[in-house]
Amino acid sequence: MAISSEQAPPIETEVKLKSAAPATGTGTEGAEAADPKRWAALLVLLVSAFLDMLDGTIANVAAPSMQRSLGAGYSAIQWVLVGYQLAFGLLLILGGRLGDIFGRKRVFLTGVAGFTLSSLAAGIAQEPWQLVVARILQGGFAGVMVPQVLSIIQVTFTNKEKATAFALHGAVGGLAATIGLAAGGLLVQWDLFGLSWRTIFLINVPVGIAGLVYGNKVIRESKAPQSLKLDTVGLLLATAGLLMILFPLLQGRDLGWPTAGFVSMVAGVPVLAAFVAWQRHKIRKDNSPLVALDLFRTRSFSSGLAVNLAFYIGMGMFTIGWTLYMQIGQGWTPMHAGLTSLPFCIGAFLTATSSVMIMVPKWGRKVQQIGAVVLILGLLSYIWVADRYGSEITSWQLALPLLVIGAGFGTVATPLPLIVTSEVPHQDAGSASGLVNTNTQLGFAVGGALISVVFFGGLAGNTAASIDEQVPRLRQELVATASVDPGRADEVVAAYKTCAVDRAGEKDPAITPASCTAPALQDPKVAGVLTGFTKDATGTSFAASFETTLWTFGGITAFVFFLMFAIPQRMRMDEWAQEEAAPDAAPAS
Known part of the structure; x- marks a missing residue:
């Protein structure tokens, strides 16, 4: 929505946050009215947010194991993944407003209860359709639960404390996204109690029960001060x-x-x-x-949402492309891929806390713009390393680029929820939280869709180009090692190329294209030679497609850099401004 010049404060104007009201929404100010159990409540909120973010990635890792265990088709497993995302995205706005109307604590605990029960249903599912239904319900209850996290933080904590709370929330998000890869691989690989993939859902049950019991004791109820209708x-x-x-x-x-x-x-x-x-x-x-449209008249809200959407479109592309590159392109196990991503997690964690608590309150959007530059530098370093080492790349060689990318991500992404909700009235905290989460989910969905064009669109061509470079060496190996007649070598090479290109175009990686059963490829000696060449071609082609994804993400991040100029220049808490301002000091710029 366009913002008129009368509605938007000049860029030099410092955006001051209203003092946090107590959870009852009465408008009372001051630290004395703050909820004494707020930090214990934050722990419950963060654990719940962690479970939701974890389940968004962990199921991707366990998908092949689910497919084998249940005898499910590819489309059913896709619905296990997509059903969660779709239900989650559709219910975020409703979930946020329900908290404003009926009480954020009540709706949050309802969401936790539903999420716990649907996790149990997913863990004991015996048929593919049962797992699909359970995952859709799990995503729906997550859509009810998650908006309450930001809204309860918004109305419970004082302005000074909000920075810490949002920093911890951002750090938890980075941890969950990364740990999801490693944890999924570990739980499936360990096969605890013979449960295999089921543990990724069943582990939510005791945590959810603890959250219900503890959350009921420490979270204080809050709702919009005026009576609202659904x-x-x-x-x-x-x-x-x-x-x-x-x-x-x-x-x-x-x-x-x-x-x-x-x-x-x-x-x-x-x-x-x-x-x-x-x-x-x-x-x-x-x-x-359902949505308070006046929120869009606030510059920090509307500009923050625009930056959030653009940034998560890029992040959606990066996370999906990254997973494909590591697990299919490089052939790494889920656990190997998860451990490789730890430097990203460390970088995000380090900057998440410092950016929200220290840097952004003092220097405003400039910190995020520096973070965008750092992120671009990390992407460029990743491209250089991946191009240099190709299919022989190791986790150690990726550690520094991923650390830099994580540092940039934490600096850009973590302050966004605080910026977007900084001037939101307490009565609309739930509605605003739902919009923030829906905006993020939409960004991920668009980014995931663009993967089809940016990553997969060039994969077949990259595969063909990679094999063309192999042809001289491959001919020699076929003749010398597999005893292939020189006259038949070209036939084998052509069949191998057709098979590889067709495989690159398959949506389901488990499907073997008909071209891969060509007679020229069935000789065991030929197959032995082609194994090494196939691994190299796959690694090289996926690396090339991922490099294209990184260049695109870099371009989006550059766009985000300039879009950040729409965000108010300074985001400072009232108390901080009062404490730091000298009696004769000039107004903040």
Whole structure:
């Protein structure tokens, strides 16, 4: 939504945050009114957020094991992954508003209970359809639970403490995304109690029960101070519009990008426009909209959401491309891939806390812009290392680039929730939190869709180019090692190239293309020679596609750098400004 010049403060104006009201929403200010159990409550909130973020990545690692165990088809396993994401994205806005209306603690605990039960259902599923239904329910309850995390932080903590709380929230996000890769691999590999992949869901059950019991004791109830009603029409319009856009994005590549998908995405735009029009009507009628549109008049909210969306489009591309590069391109085990990603996690953790608690409050958006530059430098260093070492690259050689990328990510991403919600009234904290999370989920979905173009679009061509470079050596090896007649060597090379290119174009990596059963490839000696060449070609081609993804992510990050100029220059807490300002000091710039 456009922001008029009257609505947006000049860029030099310091954005001051309203003092945090107590959880009751009465508007009382001061540290004395702060909830004495708020830090214990934060622990419950962060653990719950961690479980949701963990389940967003951990299932990807365990997908092959699920497929074998349940005898499931590729489409069913895709729905195990996509169903969670879709239900999560569709219910975030509703979940946020439900907290404002019925009480954030009550809705949060309801979400935790549902998430725990659906995790149990997923862990004991005996049929593919049962696992799909359980995952959809799990994503839906996560969509109810997660918005309460940011909104409870917003209304519970004093302005000084919010920076610490948001920093910890950001650090937990980085940890969960990274640990999901390693933990999924470890749990499947260990096969605890013979449960294999089921442990990734069952582990949520005791943690969820503990969260319910402990959370009920330490989280203080809060809701909007004025009486709000649930906007049913707005809910239907928002859900329909988001579904029409998110579903084609999440399933586009697996369905072959049908025309109906593009029609659905285009039609989703006027549906969301109708939703906005209805929200304006609801504001005039009873001031109980599903989304408080006045939030978009606030510069920190609207500009922060724009930066958040653009940045997570790039992150969506990076995380998916990164997983493909490590596990398929390099052939690393899930545990190896997860451990390789630890430097990224360390870099993100170090800058997440310092950027929100120290740097951004003092120097504002400049810190995030420096973080964007650091991120770009990390991407360039990754490209250089991957290009230099090719398919023989090691985790140690990637450690420094990943550390730098993580440091840039933590500096850019972690302050965004604080910036977006900094001027949100307490009565709309849940609605704003739902919008922030929906915005992030939409960014990931768009980034995942762009992978089809940026990564897979060039994979077949990269595979062919890689094999063309192998041809002279491959001919020699076939003749010398496999005793192939020189006249048949070209036939074997052609069959090998066709098989590799066709395999690169398959959506399901478990499928063996018909071209790979060509008679020229069936000789055991020939197969033995081709094994090493196939590994090298796969590593090289996936590295080339991932480099394209990194260049694209770098371009998006550069765009984000300039988009950050729309964010207010300074984001400082009222108390901090009062403590630091001398009696004769000039106003903050």
